[in-house]
Amino acid sequence: MxxxxxxxxxxxxxxxxxxxxxxxxxPQLPAAAAQGNKIVPPAGATPQRLLAYFNDPATDPQSLAPGARGVAVVRAQVMLDRAWFPVGEIDGLYGTNMRRAVVAFQRSRGLKPADGRLNAATWNALRADAPPVLGSVTLTDKDVAGPFTRIPADMMERAKLPALGYQSAREALAEKYHLSPSLLRELNPKARFVAGEQLVVTDVGAGAAxxxxxxxxxxxxxxxxxxxxxxxxxxxxxxxxxxxxxxxxxxxxxxxxxxxxxxxxxxxxxxxxxxxxxxxxxxxxxxxxxxxxxxxxxxxxxxxxxxxxxxxxxxxxxxxxxxxxxxxxxxxxxxxxxxxxxxxxxxxx
Missing domain, CATH: 2.40.440.10 (L,D-transpeptidase catalytic domain-like)
Structure with missing residues (x-):
């Protein structure tokens, strides 16, 4: 290397x-329609209730199609990520990247039809021995230490910086757990992203192929x-x-x-x-x-x-x-x- x-x-x-x-x-399936729509249960849910809700396979519908959004989509995105068929950012929105990931996963497992819809057979293949999709972590000093620096838009100004690191702890944590920053915030609406704080995050490592x-x-x-x-x-x-x-x-x-x-x-x-x-x-x-x-x-x-x-x-x-x-x-x-x-x-x- x-x-x-x-x-x-x-x-x-x-x-x-x-x-x-x-x-x-x-071309991309519209995501703007999901703005303002909650992905997680109503505000006020405790982290424990949030984990129980997301990690319950009983909440999964029998079929899930492009354009959907919500808890079941997050669950499927985490399991696809673990299977090496990721959707990019885990964001709870069933867009074009997820449809392509589902089609590829279906074909790799010989599932028919390979149409990008999460049918019962695809759910079963994803859920085989799957551990919970969300977990909790306690932030360490290292997680939030930075240094965090605003990245200028101008390339000449970027060249003057010593490094192009993360701009915030939230950005760093979102990337660590393969999340969109907006979903990380939605999962942790009161988070300050400081050491000692407990966060709800995706568990993209557990059970990964x-x-x-x-x-x-x-x-x-x-x-x-x-x-x-x-x-x-x-x-x-x-x-x-x-x-x-x-x-x-x-x-x-x-x-x-x-x-x-x-x-x-x-x-x-x-x-x-x-x-x-x-x-x-x-x-x-x-x-x-x-x-x-x-x-x-x-x-x-x-x-x-x-x-x-x-x-x-x-x-x-x-x-x-x-x-x-x-x-x-x-x-x-x-x-x-x-x-x-x-x-x-x-x-x-």
Whole structure:
């Protein structure tokens, strides 16, 4: 594995990837309608009652379809995450990323129809020996120590910072538990996010499937999904992604993983960024979870292109990139744990 101390020429070769998100939106099921609608039981429920409510399979409907929201959706999202078929942020909203995750999970388990609806057979496959989906944690000094710094929008100002860490304890905790910050707040409406405080969070680690044996990757551009496969082509994991649009397309073909860099810096070249300003200059942007390439870079055999994390997980599948393949920071770490240099990446329309 290469680290931040790797030779500068390697970073210049791979991190000129135009990784900032563009404003062009991809088709997505509407989520705005869920704003203002409570995902959790009415305000005033104690943490104990909240855990009991979320962890009760009896609350699951027999069928759940795209467009739904609520407790059952959260339950399904946590179990899909544990099974290596994550939806991106766990947010309680049954949107496009979740539908794609359900379809991939159904196909991997031979469930029919693989239509993206959570039917009885899919529920049973997800719930097999599944532990509770929510748990409680007591925040430690380390959880809330920071340092937390506001990240400026201007890339030249970002380059002046020592690191691009989290902006708040809430943001750090949401990423740790694969949650949207809004759902973390909804689960803990009175939280101050200080040491000694008890929080209700998703339990994405308990009962998680072991890392699968992965022989190759397949990027399906039509689905905005990255599939991990065995030698025989069986899908063992699937991740929601954002891809380049018409101006920066990832062309169909066969690529390979060229290298891996943990906690990378980002070499900003305004000539390669559509949103750059005339006054911008080349700069090395410091590492951190809010770095434009996130916490892990998997360089591809196509120069300047890579698979990497993103500081904006809520935008996965909703906006196009300037070229590279974006995953959530937690998913790209998982992906990096099961691939290596030389792993084939097939890009398909």
């Amino acid at each position: 290469h680290s931040a101390s790797a030779p500068a020429f390697m970073f210049k070769r791979h991190f000129l990837c135009a990784a900032l998100l563009a404003a062009l939106a991809a 072991p890392p699968p044996a992965v022989a190759s990757l397949r990027i399906d551009k039509s689905d905005s999904v990255l599939y991990a496969q065995r030698e025989d082509g069986t899908v063992v994991a699937a991740f929601p992604i954002s891809l380049g649009g018409r101006s920066d397309p990832l062309e169909p073909g066969r690529l390979k993983i060229a290298n891996e860099v943990d906690n990378p810096t980002f070499w900003y070249d305004p000539a390669r960024i559509r949103q750059s300003k005339a006054t911008d200059t080349k700069a090395e942007v410091p590492a951190g979870p809010n770095n434009p390439v996130g916490v892990v870079w998997l360089g591809l055999s196509k120069p300047h292109w890579g698979i990497h994390g993103t500081p904006e997980p809520s935008k996965l599948g909703r906006e196009t990139t300037n070229g590279c393949v974006h995953l959530t920071n937690w998913d790209v770490r998982r992906l990096a744990s099961v691939v290596k240099a030389g792993t084939v990446v097939d890009v398909q329309e």
